[in-house]
Amino acid sequence: MSDVIKLISPVDGSVYAERPALDESALNRVVTAARSAQADWAAAPLAERVACCLKALDALKAMNDEVVPELAWQMGRPVRYGGELGGTVERTEYCANTAAEALADIERTDKPGFKRYLKRVPLGIVMVIAPWNYPFMTAINTIMPALMAGNVVILKHAAQTLLVGERLARAFEIAGLPKGVFQNIVLTHAGTEKLLGSGVIDHVNFTGSVGGGRAIEKALSGTFATLGLELGGKDPAYVRADADLNYAVENLVDGAFYNSGQCCCGIERIYVHESRYDKFVEGFVDLTSQYKLGNPLDEATTLGPMAQTRFASWVREQTQEALRKGAKAHIDTTSFAMDKDGTPYLAPQVLTEVNHQMSVMREESFGPVVGIMKVKDDAEALQFMNDSPYGLTASIWTEDVDAAAEIGDKIETGTVFMNRCDYLDPALVWTGVKDTGKGAALSEIGFHNLTRPKSFHFRVDH
CATH class of the missing domain: 3.40.309.10 (Aldehyde Dehydrogenase; Chain A, domain 2)
Structure with a gap:
């Protein structure tokens, strides 16, 4: 029998939602689907990937009247503030407008007889472990540039905001995103640590506590996955x-x-x-x-x-x-x-x-x-x-x-x-120092942290 993740509403202490955590076989299917989908997604034209993300944004806009009270029930933010649509739109549209420049090849033309350039290629499977306090915007910070850059994304949302992951999955489904490119999962802490330690994840972005960040670093030890952490603040x-x-x-x-x-x-x-x-x-x-x-x-x-x-x-x-x-x-x-x-x-x-x-x-x-x-x-x-x-x-x-x-x-x-x-x-990089973490999101640097540089060095005159 699988574990059940319960969302306890701060409004009245009731169980607002509960979902079964994935077992190992189901999780393996998620990873397999992600890996199978990644090459074709990366091969799709950038404009097509961007357009799909913008369609998902449109789907989120259409859900907002339902999302606002849902957020209040899940994490307590007053409905008068209208949810997180404004920031979600601003960040997604900025990514869409700057993706081509941020991901463009960099040519070196100072040596006659050679064709040399740097290319940014996707990392592969990006896992986003998202927090409850700004559950849409913090997730979007990584999800949208990761997808636009040609990665596939697995999202594990905080138990306190379980339904946000489902909303995002539905938005990408409406947008026609190919199967396996974006997947929302429900997982226990132990299951998450096991997945991270398996070596199948290529990049992890985590927003949460310092203790949580240390646990994730430990779980990833030896896998050589790249990691972005936004942790505590004062x-x-x-x-x-x-x-x-x-x-x-x-x-x-x-x-x-x-x-x-x-x-x-x-x-x-x-x-x-x-x-x-x-x-x-x-x-x-x-x-x-x-x-x-x-x-x-x-x-x-x-x-x-x-x-x-x-x-x-x-x-x-x-x-x-x-x-x-x-x-x-x-x-x-x-x-x-x-x-x-x-x-x-x-x-x-x-x-x-x-x-x-x-x-x-x-x-x-x-x-x-x-x-x-x-x-x-x-x-x-x-x-x-x-x-x-x-x-x-x-x-x-x-x-x-x-x-x-x-x-x-x-x-x-x-x-x-x-x-x-x-x-x-x-337009500015989002990053921290000391115990606040490492890595970066937003701006062109956010795209760079979700890709790896690849050099092409061709001798054409020989």
């Missing part, structure tokens, strides 16, 4: 003395609490120049207190439950530890009726008088809490921003572009923002 913001304060407050509150803080590049810690600190905190607390915590299916709700109760418990523990060590909480959580221990419903919280001896300023929270510290200058802000085992994004709030560039050069991170945060630009 993304900082620095508000300089010359910042537009109202603009910074509005955007940083959203950057901290959108999706209940369950964002890879969400704002988790803020450093504010001492001359603006009091007014910034006042404005930040006022705007945070206006959130409405509740059932995500209610249009009035602006903050839904966290995806699982254990995630909310971790944030509660971090907050209590900070308070025991002298932090000050600015939000009266009793005014949020839905906030209850033992549930995934958690009110937003703003902490001051925090320091880097507190977990909330060092370890990933991935929830609706943010610590704010006063700093005296750029140098002190930079010191604190780099005092982290993670490095995904950092944002600087200032009117001085040169200063932002100078500070940004010294921040240990994959992306530096000025006057914005919590956003993926498909």
Whole structure:
């Protein structure tokens, strides 16, 4: 009897969906189908592959009215925010518009009598292990460029968002994608580790925890598969003395609490120049207190439950530890009726008088809490921003572009923002440093990480 994967809804704790995990024989059929389909798919013209991906995008667009409440049930994001279609469209269309240039041959013409060029060829079978927090967009980051580049894709989605994989599979089916080119699977952790260790997968992209990334690296050991990892984050913001304060407050509150803080590049810690600190905190607390915590299916709700109760418990523990060590909480959580221990419903919280001896300023929270510290200058802000085992994004709030560039050069991170945060630009590479992971997605570099270079060296004059 096969294992059953259950999706427990954070809305009410019910089993929203359950699916049997593939057994070994079924998984072997998936791999065989993928390998059999790959050569013909890679041989298809690029324009044909791109067109098929765009048709799948059209199919996803047509599903969106059903997908939005489905996402709320699966992982708790309020329906008022409309799902993830905007980002999915933007990233897919960018890939479609740039695939030809990113995958073009590079010719070397400096030696008469020779024809020499570099070609980018697909890796083969790409496995995407996708997370629940942005279940469409994070998966699309790899799926679309992988398929356009001539790879075949096996998707294993998080148990919390089981139905997203099925939606994507249906979209590609509607688009007429050949059998075996894209397959959605349901698999246990043990089954996943066995598949990775088998050596049949050519590239793996994983978005998730640091511990999960280490487990995947271990499972792949000795297979020589390439690997992309986007893991933990503790993304900082620095508000300089010359910042537009109202603009910074509005955007940083959203950057901290959108999706209940369950964002890879969400704002988790803020450093504010001492001359603006009091007014910034006042404005930040006022705007945070206006959130409405509740059932995500209610249009009035602006903050839904966290995806699982254990995630909310971790944030509660971090907050209590900070308070025991002298932090000050600015939000009266009793005014949020839905906030209850033992549930995934958690009110937003703003902490001051925090320091880097507190977990909330060092370890990933991935929830609706943010610590704010006063700093005296750029140098002190930079010191604190780099005092982290993670490095995904950092944002600087200032009117001085040169200063932002100078500070940004010294921040240990994959992306530096000025006057914005919590956003993926498909034209720019998405990558991290330190424990945040390795590899890259988006931009032409994303295509390059899903292909391998092959050299052609022909002597034509002999």
